Amino acid sequence: MSAGVEYTIDELARAADTTVRSVRVYHERGVLPPPQVKGRTGFYSREHLNRIRTISRLLDRGIKLNGIRELLEAWDRGDDLGDVLGVSEAEELDGAAAGSGETISATDLDERYRAVPNGLTRVVAAGLYEPVDATTYRIADPQLIAVAEQLGAAGVPVADVLDELDRLRGDCERISRRFVELFQRTAWQPFLESERTAADVAELAERAEVTRTAPGRLAAELVNRYTARYLAQDTELNEALPGA
Template structure:
């Protein structure tokens, strides 16, 4: 395992949004490589975290763990399945993965916004590499912010809306997590060894449902309000 971030199994489960029990099942089914053991503790790296995310996406597609093992083995042999399934684990050069920007340039980009640099970092759009350099932490949100500004929404107001949306989404996610924790706790106690694969699949399905529900409702109400605006604009 190359030098870098190291996780215990508990830390890996938290970082991946899954459970220690699920990780142990992945080990048993041969889809998650073993950790590097130091003393009496196993440590996992970024490649393990990427593998757990890959397993989660495949489970969401209804693929069983035995099938996942075969797919991952094919990937490791160099077969071009990643482009088809959208789950490639290939590690591209760092420069291709993230864009970096000088701190001075980033501050200038958001200088019209009070505390602009601090706010875009707090909002999760950028993160510091060192004292003089930042990198894009969330390319999707940066692109959305740019699109809002391109639609003539003032930068400060667009950023403020993303900040409020982030807070709303964290609250929604926390409520769903609390709900699932309550339900899954009872299911874990009742699950036998033969139920582990089904339990893991259902856990992966639950991870995507909050986002799907939120997106459905936001899109529905946005369409309603924009239709109302369009109707008001037609009034002479």
């Protein structure tokens, strides 16, 4: 294990926004390497944390742990990941709907992201594309792809776009968890202790809808506000812009 930050299993689970039980399951299923044992305590590295985050993204795409193990083993060996990711949907997708989204050949997708190390794997793990069969991929999230392409057209390297998308996903997941925990404390738990009348159910439904929609609007507003503020503080940039 490389030098740097070390985590106990509890600390690793908290950092990865998962549970100790999940970490142990990942060990049992062979998708997470064992920790370094010092005395009687196992310590995990930043590589373990990154691996768990990758596993979580792949699970979100409906890929089973067996498929994830095969994918990560191939990744570690440096094999052709296009072949691994192209395993039949029946084996790797956990009941995900087939859908009818726009498709792209594995060759074209690999070519599109050839400048990015493990580019094909990364765009699938990021949820932008998903395998249909051994030779075809489907667009899984057209909105994210459109924003990524807009950034690329503005001159941001594709690898940097994917890095920022990875970080943004992690940030958004943490924000979402906090709002859901807030809902559970202030709405769900009181509902469980209520008489569960029709009025109680209606109030719960209203608060659940607010929890589903308000965090995104709030986060978007704050991100746009802070981004504009930081750009405005760059004197040299504003002097170079016309009309500044």
